[in-house]
Amino acid sequence: MRFSDFVKTAAIKVDVAATTKEEVIRELVQSLVQAGELKAGELENIVQAVMKREELGSTGIGRGIAVPHTKHPSVTELVGTVGISQTGVDFQSLDGEKVQLFFMLISPPDRPRDHLRALENISKQLQDSTFCRFLKQSRSATDIQQVLEEADNNQFVS
Amino acid sequence: MSGQIHSATVTIVNPQGLHMRPAYLFAETAARFNSRIELVKDDLRIDGKSVLSILTLGAAQGSTVQLVGTGPDASDAIASLVSLVESGFPGETEPVLKNGTGEHHDDP
Numbered sequence: 001m002r003f004s005d006f007v008k009t010a011a012i013k014v015d016v017a018a019t020t021k022e023e024v025i026r027e028l029v030q031s032l033v034q035a036g037e038l039k040a041g042e043l044e045n046i047v048q049a050v051m052k053r054e055e056l057g058s059t060g061i062g063r064g065i066a067v068p069h070t071k072h073p074s075v076t077e078l079v080g081t082v083g084i085s086q087t088g089v090d091f092q093s094l095d096g097e098k099v100q101l102f103f104m105l106i107s108p109p110d111r112p113r114d115h116l117r118a119l120e121n122i123s124k125q126l127q128d129s130t131f132c133r134f135l136k137q138s139r140s141a142t143d144i145q146q147v148l149e150e151a152d153n154n155q156f157v158s
Numbered sequence: 159m160s161g162q163i164h165s166a167t168v169t170i171v172n173p174q175g176l177h178m179r180p181a182y183l184f185a186e187t188a189a190r191f192n193s194r195i196e197l198v199k200d201d202l203r204i205d206g207k208s209v210l211s212i213l214t215l216g217a218a219q220g221s222t223v224q225l226v227g228t229g230p231d232a233s234d235a236i237a238s239l240v241s242l243v244e245s246g247f248p249g250e251t252e253p254v255l256k257n258g259t260g261e262h263h264d265d266p
Contacts, residue, residue, distance in 0.1 A: 057182050061209050067178065094209070112174040113218055119177055120216030127210065 001117035003125075003148040006105070010035035011081035012141040016102070021091050025050045025068050028083050028104045035081075038106065042074045046106060060093025064136070065126055067119070069105035078114045080105045082144055084136065100136050128156040161193065161229040164236040169222050172246040176223075180247040181212040187242055193229025195239070206239070 011031040018024040026047050032038045038046060049070040053059070060066040081104050088098030103122050107115040125131050131151055138144045150156065170176060176184070188195040188206045195206035197215060199222075204211040206225065217223055223243075227235045 056179060059178060061178075061213075063210075069178070112177070116175045116177050116216055116218055119213045123210050123213035127214065 001114065001121050002152040003121065004152055006078040006080040006114075006118050007148055008032060008035050008037045008079060008081050009141065009145050011037060012144050013081070013083040014138055014140055014144060016083045016085040016089070018085070019087070019089060021054065021089065022047070022051055024083065024085065024089050024091075024099075024102060025054075025104070028068070028081055028102060029106075031083070032079060032081055032104070032106070037079045037081075039074055042072070046070065046072050046074070050104075050106075054092075058092040058094070060091035060097075060099050061123075062093055062095040062097065063126070063132065064088065064093075064097055064100045065103070065132070066091045066093065066099040066101070067103045067105065067122060069107070069115070071109040071115070072106050073109055075106050075108050078105065078107045078111065078118055080118065082135070082148070084138060084144070101132065125151045125156060131156040162232050163226065163228050164232040165224055165226040166236050166240050167222055167224045168240050168243045170217050170219055171244065173219050175218040175221070176212060176215060178209070178213065181209045183247050184212055184239065184242065185209045187238055188235065191227070191229070191231045191235035191238075193227045193232040193235045195235060196226045196228075198224040198226060 013031050016024055016027055018027045029043055029046050033040050033043050049072055050068050053070045059068050083102035085100050088100045091099040105118055134147045185207050197204050197206045199215045199217055225236055225239050
């Protein structure tokens with residue numbers, strides 16, 4: 001699976017303003033709502049579902065990266081976005097580091113394979129430090145889109 | 159690390175595959191042992207104590223993975239990990255909120 005298959009470019013945020021876990025999640029879900037990818041009436045419910053998942057264990061996987069996610073019946077295909085926080089947010093990550101880079105995924109409950117393929121793609125690319133650095137240094141949604149496109153074309157990982 | 163080498167091949171049985179939550183449970187269990195733990199799938203050989211590395215396998219339900227432990231407690235480590243994978247990662251299910259109700263149910 002490629003980033004272009006699930007990252008909704010209109011919802012990419014390079015200037016995440018939130019400073020707490022719940023606020024970041026709400027900001028990213030809101031961004032997907034504004035991009036027309038999620039229904040406005042589901043916003044609060046989706047935020048709570050993502051928070052509920054975080055209670056099972058933080059999706060902050062270390063190296064300043066988190067993948068907040070949930071399954072939700074209101075989507076029919078995998079919907080994702082990317083957020084960058086310049087200051088970093090405490091996300092109770094495994095390594096205790098603040099998170100700067102967020103990949104949010106909302107997936108239909110009956111499509112576990114798509115979710116797995118998205119995680120596989122994200123984790124493979126994130127192992128490349130150049131990819132991570134380029135993303136964290138991005139200052140516009142266009143920059144991010146370009147880095148993701150390069151990743152889709154296997155320019156970071158062979 | 160010197161020591162014994164133990165390995166076993168297991169099939170992923172849980173419907174969701176090795177997604178993030180099972181990857182955590184696996185890495186957490188692996189980390190309790192001193193031995194080096196590796197997972198081998200197709201041409202990938204990765205560190206079984208790293209969540210990020212485990213996710214790169216994209217191991218779906220029905221796929222087979224080889225577990226390799228190297229070290230003084232490799233035998234116990236592999237036995238624990240095999241039993242974890244074969245049990246389908248109890249408690250790995252993630253909540254799904256139903257529309258508007260705030261209730262959640264466990265995945266099949």
